[in-house]
Amino acid sequence: MRIGELSERTGTPRRLLRYYEEQGLILPDRCANGYRSYDERLVDRVLQIRGLLDAGLPTRIIKQILPCLDKPRVIHFSDATAEMIATLVNERDRMTQRIECLTRNRDAISEYLDAVLSNNTAR
Amino acid sequence: MRIGELSERTGTPRRLLRYYEEQGLILPDRCANGYRSYDERLVDRVLQIRGLLDAGLPTRIIKQILPCLDKPRVIHFSDATAEMIATLVNERDRMTQRIECLTRNRDAISEYLDAVLSNNTAR
């Protein structure tokens, strides 16, 4: 598929699809005329990238963790240098912290909403 | 306490403590000499702010959700306009999405790490 379709299907501006490519997050093929050609599975990948960006991860880190999430995991053992592993452990832990922080605060918001709403309907 | 102590205790540059104040996230008192004076509980508040920022929330949103997390919840019922509630519901849902995204990806990283590490020690 071309960039327009991917853009629509992922709700992502074309500009950003090119940007993610520039940052090495995705690597579309090129048609004879120079147009980018995206594989079907890049739909999910782009959504994943957007989710991670929205959760505060920079492209530099996303680029490092993405290859670890592909199915044939064995292929990527070569990347497993000591520093790479340290980075992954570190990022995993930071993600856990984020999850905890978000969960705490979301639950507090929920509680507040419950209180306010039940109060409103009770009035 | 003054800004230097708060900075040390929260690991936050002074610059950012002033920035958070400018954005309306915290409201320190002022001593006679003009120095900022921070209440003890602002330590936790600052850590909370930093956590949320790190998790991708902008100061504008953080400013809106912070008041809902204080203990005497009843005090803030006045803030509960219809749009405010809509905002909170929306942000709560976005936080849930972030949590899911982070959890998915963190678990995948963990799996990958388990695979790589067990493979390494097995060799």
Add this chain to the structure above:
DNA sequence: CTGAACCCTCACATGGATGTGAGGCCGAAG
């Protein structure tokens, strides 16, 4: 009194994600 270590405000700079638009090529449809 002086110096060191705080604090203040103000302002300009940077980096990362994103917006916007100019100038131009390509291909289908009238």
Add this chain to the structure above:
DNA sequence: CTTCGGCCTCACATCCATGTGAGGGTTCAG
């Protein structure tokens, strides 16, 4: 052949969180 919509590259602009430093007060210890 022209037109139009989609694609290309390039480049400058914007927003936000953060860095950095200048210029100047306060306090305290020596």
